[in-house]
Amino acid sequence: MTLRHIRIFWEVCQQGNSITRAAHSLYMTQPAVSQAIRELEEHYGLRLFERYSRRLYITPAGQRLYQHAGQLLQQVERMEKSLQSDEDGGPLRVGATVTIGSQFLPCYVDAFHSLHPQTRVQVRVNPGDTLEQQLLHNQLDLALIESGVSAPELLAEAYLEDTLIAVCAPGRPFASGQTVTLEQLRGQNFLLREKGSAARKAFDAAALAAGLSVEPAWEATSTTALVNAAVHGLGIAVLPRHMLLGPLERGIIAAFQVPELDLRRRYWIVYHKDKFLTTAARDFIALCKSYEQEHPAPHYNGLY
Incomplete structure (x- = not known):
């Protein structure tokens, strides 16, 4: 006996004990419906219908089964709706690297809550290498990362293009919008994120490709520390553009152009290749x- 048998029996009863109408409603053949009813009767060793002159009359045993079948199918329907809605499936576990977690992810989560108001989003902001390990050990459902991933078990989809920009205190040493050559950059104090960070990897790759050798004066995990150092004229910071919107708008730092440095990069959505993605x-x-x-015009706050 299976749930299929119960559904067919229930539909026969709902259709006035009619095999013909039940078959039409279920998009089945009449012999298939009749066979399911016979199998159900054989399973319980009871007559569920009496058959007189090609008509069915439900028996007392059939009446009892009909009552229980209705309750069972209602429970199954509630179960299926609950599972399909994802609302009771636990939190959505999202990881992000620092730039995405600081500037983008709050906007995404805010918009997501309007689609799934009952789904709790659990966020972890960590370096990319840490996020990879969390994905591999099923501690995250997905992650938003500023650089590619190395583990073959992970799938990465590019979803957004961004760029690093070079900034300094206005006129110290370069003005806003000024075009600067690599030669002018040599010997300058650089204020950079720590080694291993996505922003640092992107800058190091661009500098290497351009033949620019840099020994940073400052290295920091804190974007705030690097921006404040730039504000005080201590050097040139190279950081994600979205992280600098606030100080740029206030005019306390100036962005300049370095055409010989390709600082463009992509952001990635990453998840395990075997991960079942819920709705x-x-x-x-x-x-x-x-x-x-x-x-x-996304409302990124530009804090740093």
């Missing part, structure tokens, strides 16, 4: 991919 996870991924298009 909530798939919706979150789709939201991240479409956020810039649907929000032409």
Whole structure:
């Protein structure tokens, strides 16, 4: 006896004890419906219907089964709705590297709550290497990372383009919008993120490709420390553009152009190749991919 048998029996009863109407409602053949009823009767060793002159009459045993079948199918329906909604499936566990976690992720989560108000989003902001390990050990459902991943078990989808920019105190040594050559950069004090960070990896790769050798004067995990150092004229900071919107708008730092340095990069949505993505996870991924298009002027706060 299976749930299929119960559904067929229930539909026969609902259709006035009619095999023909039940078959039509279930998109089945009449012989298939009749066979399911016979199998159910054989399983319980009871007559569920009496058959007179090609008509069915439900028996007392059939009446009892009909009552229980209705309750059972209602419970199954509630169970399926609960599972399909993801609302009771636990939190959505999202990781992010520092730039994304600081500037982008709060916007994504805020917009996501309007789609899934009952789904709790659990966030972890960590370096990319840490996020990789958390994905590999099923401690995260997905992660938003500023650089690619190395583990072959992880899938990475590019979803957004961004760029690093070079900034300093206005006129110390360069003015806002000024075009600067590599030769002018040589010997300058650089204020950079720590080794291993996504921003540092991107800068080091661009500098190497351009033939620029840099020994940073400052290295820090804190963007705030580097921006404040730049504000005080202590050197040139190279940081993600979105992290600098606030101080740029206030005019306390100046961005300048270095055409010989390619500082463009991509952000990635990463998850385990064997991970089952719930409806909530798939919706979150789709939201991240479409956020810039649907929000032409995203309200990134520009804090640093």
